[in-house]
Amino acid sequence: MTTSATTETRTAAREEAEGHLRALVGSDDAVLRDDQWSAIEALAVDARRALVVQRTGWGKSAVYFVATLLLRSHGAGPTVIVSPLLALMRNQIAAAERAGIRAVTINSTNIEQWQPINDAINAGEVDVLLVSPERLNNPGFRDEVMPRLAATCGLLVVDEAHCISDWGHDFRPDYRRIRTLLDTLPTGIPVLATTATANARVTDDVAEQLGRDVLVLRGSLDRESLRLGVVRLKTAEMRLAWLADHLAEQPGSGIVYCLTVAATQEVAAYLRDRGHEVAAYSGQTDTTERQALEQALVDGRVKALIATSALGMGFDASLGFVINLGAPQSPVAYYQQVGRAGRGTDDATVVLLPQLEDRDIWAYFASLAFPPEQLVRQTLEVLGDAPGAMSTVALETYVELSRNRLETLLKVLDVDGAVRRVQGGWVATGQPWSYDAERYARVAEARQREQDAMLAYLDSTECRMRFLREQLDDPEAVDCGRCDNCGGLTLSTTVSDAAVAEAGEALSRPGVAIEPRKLWPTALANLGLDLKGKIATGPAAGRAIARLTDLGHGQALRALFRAGAEDGPVPDPLKSALLTVMKDWSRDWDERPVAIVGVESSTRPQLVGDLATGLSRVMQIPIVGRFAIVDPSIEPGRGAANSAQRVAAVQRRYDLMADVPAGPVLLVDDLVVSGWTLTVAGVALREAGASAVLPLTLGTQT
Structure with a gap:
């Protein structure tokens, strides 16, 4: 199909697409919304590039799965989806299989399956390949697998595309490699980028990186099922007691978000002692246990997972509530977290319990920003003087940066062309590189504005959903009528003396x-x-x-x-x-x-x-x-x-x-x-x- 497709061809394509949609969702009367079809048409009929900024639950995955089936039925190669989290990959593979789509993933947890998966791709037995952004710069995958995929894929999908932009709340250097990948795609390979959390600046930045002839579809970011509220309590004991007294009242199963790993363990232990069926979940949780906990939450076998943001992007379940014990650093990040609730239900409760120590934790995360120029130059100098590739561990002995910060710096320098990851570590390319101090300062200022906006959200007497939507530059933002400020939600601030005493004992x-x-x-x-x-x-x-x-x-x-x-x-x-x-x-x-x-x-x-x-x-x-x-x-x-x-x-x-x-x-x-x-x-x-x-x-x- 091409941009010269006739009206009859487009009509037939839409009918075929809706047939695939019905198989995907298991409903004989399912139809595509006009904006969903606009995206699918741009990809599968006109071979264009599209950026879809739509709320969680809108059906972005339906767009790329239906487009995949259309393209595959006309002889196109497999779809490659760049996806940020294993939880998201597992959900997407399960959804694809329900529609008869043959989906596989290559990630750090299934190395032993890489060769069989490559063989299946070569044999035409794979419809969808999901890869993590980190795979894009694994030397073997980058140099051997990716060129072949780029030459033969039928569609490239970039999920959670706000990660491409360093203006986004969850910027990831590995995502910046996608721009290089886009430049290597043969003419006529459609590209889809999707996100639910991009303001106007991030949208413009991502669209620019996508390049030529980009269709941008921005929809309303209202979440009609969510009822937002804030409960201010003076002490940590009272906040824990509120959870103990009111967790059982929340609809269905849900997530209690904490800002630190230690807090997830502390809160989970206390709530279990109070008789609640909960479990702690963080980036430190073993992969097998993570999968088991995610399934337990989906099945309703636990009331809540007490989690860090590791249980974040792409986790797909029908949850009745999200409670935040402590405020995230920005309204945009908060909007994404609360978006875990209310996907498959008409009514979900969202509660924020702010803490005095939130700003201390924000300050710690801010200290992990892009390093000063002296340390960047020192890193480049050490690599330039090295006789061969240097591992990150060896480089640590010369540069005073933590391993995580050093890895992030190297990834940025790699994307900028100043270093390159090879077998055995990193090498300097010798290409000139400039330290964009002005841009890093602007990003830091943007982060500070986000924190100020988060504090303003806590004190706001106006509609909370409207506040969040305006932070995302949603032009359709109006009062929701459902939040505590609109009168649609009443949250008790009372806690029992017994719960406060037990919380105090646990904390002391x-x-x-x-x-x-x-x-x-x-x-x-x-x-x-x-x-x-x-x-x-x-x-x-x-x-x-x-x-x-x-x-x-x-x-x-x-x-x-x-x-x-x-x-x-x-x-x-x-x-x-x-x-x-x-x-x-x-x-x-x-x-x-x-x-x-x-x-x-x-x-x-x-x-x-x-x-x-x-x-x-x-x-x-x-x-x-x-x-x-x-x-x-x-x-x-x-x-x-x-x-x-x-x-x-x-x-x-x-x-x-x-x-x-x-x-x-x-x-x-x-x-x-x-x-x-x-x-x-x-x-x-x-x-x-x-x-x-x-x-x-x-x-x-x-």
Whole structure:
């Protein structure tokens, strides 16, 4: 089919398309909406490129599946769908199979199936191939599989296309490779990009990247089934109690979103103790367990998953509610999360329980923005001087960035042509590259405006759905009549005394494990250190009162360690919590500590000193020395961005000055950030004669 198709051809194509739709949805009277047909016609009849910005549940997947069936029936190659999450892939494959579409996926979890899948593609036995954006720059896939697919595919689909744009709330560097892929497609291969969360700026940016002759279809972003509301409660105890008292009232099954992994575990444990059928879900959840939990939620076998945003884009289920314990950083991200609810139901409840610590968590995520130019130039210089490819692990020893930030930087540089990923790591291309400081600043300013808008949403007395739609530049935004501000939803703010008491008890229960480091970082020889392999004589598992991100004692710890906070003795509430931790922990000791060694601090000497002397007094054991600062030119926290840099900094900054006894030693510090200070100190203590080293701190950052 071509742009010169006749009216009769178009009519016949629509009839055929609606036949495929009926098979897809399992309904004999299903018909395509006009805007759905416009998109399918552009792809399957006119071989154009299209950008579809439509609300969750509108039927974007129906567009590309029906277009696939039309194109395949006329001899086109398979459809390639670039999809961001495994949960989305699983849902899409299940939907495709219901319509008789042969769909497969290539991703990091099914490496053993790659060759059989390639063989099936070559044999014409695959209608749809789903790939993650990260696959696009896997050297083998990029150089061997993708060129063949690009030459033979019948349709390219980019799902969650807002990820292409660094103005989007969930920008992913790997998605930027799609622009390169588009340039390699033969003339006449249609392309579809879809998203539910793109404002005007993101829409324009994505359309520009799609290139020539793009049909842009933007529809109303109203979600007629959603009833939005905000419940403001003063304390973490009251918010947890609200969940315990009101979770059962919510319709069907749903999701309770938290901002951190630690919070999902804490909240899930509390709600289970209160008799609710819930489970924690995050990026740290094992893949097999994730699939089982997702299915349990779909089947209604759990009331809720207590989840991070890892349960996000593309998760498709008929959910009755979404509750956010803490506000996301932007109204756009919030709109996407609440879009998990109300897909297959006429009525779904959406509740936001804002927290005082939300802004602290936003500030942490903001600290992970694009690195300063000096570190980018240093990365390029190191790669340029290297005799061959360098792995990310080796590169860490030269550049003070965390592995995640370094990987993201390398992906951006790869897309920009300055580096290239090859077998064995990364190489510099030698192409000139400029640091676009102005653009990065504008993106940072945009993120700040989004945070301000999120705060405005909390305080708004106007229609909440209209507010979110206006943030997405929806020209049709009107009052919904369904939210709490419109009078369509009434949310109780009452919590029972019993629930508050139990929440307070759960949050005040101190104690998290400090897991010991097992292996030295790779390539420490690059930094002049003869350390590698297993850490044979390191510290044992330790204890801290809480994580800084925890809902209970985390609040007091965040205040204690906030930048600019005055040094001083350990606050009384934390002293009481520490004694409780010690009492519980002592049950696991093979032998009681006989001495204390403190880690010297230049920023909080009073805090660490008071901690050590207080423990000495209570336990009636001596302080026998300190892990002392011997090179103050190595500033506190140097190298904390990655393990190799941190080990090198700790080795230079500190030395053990102590008369170490033969028994177990309690190693005391204020805060665990990377864990390497305690590890290096623990190794030194063991080498000096301690039979065991037991680390104890007030808090841990993660």
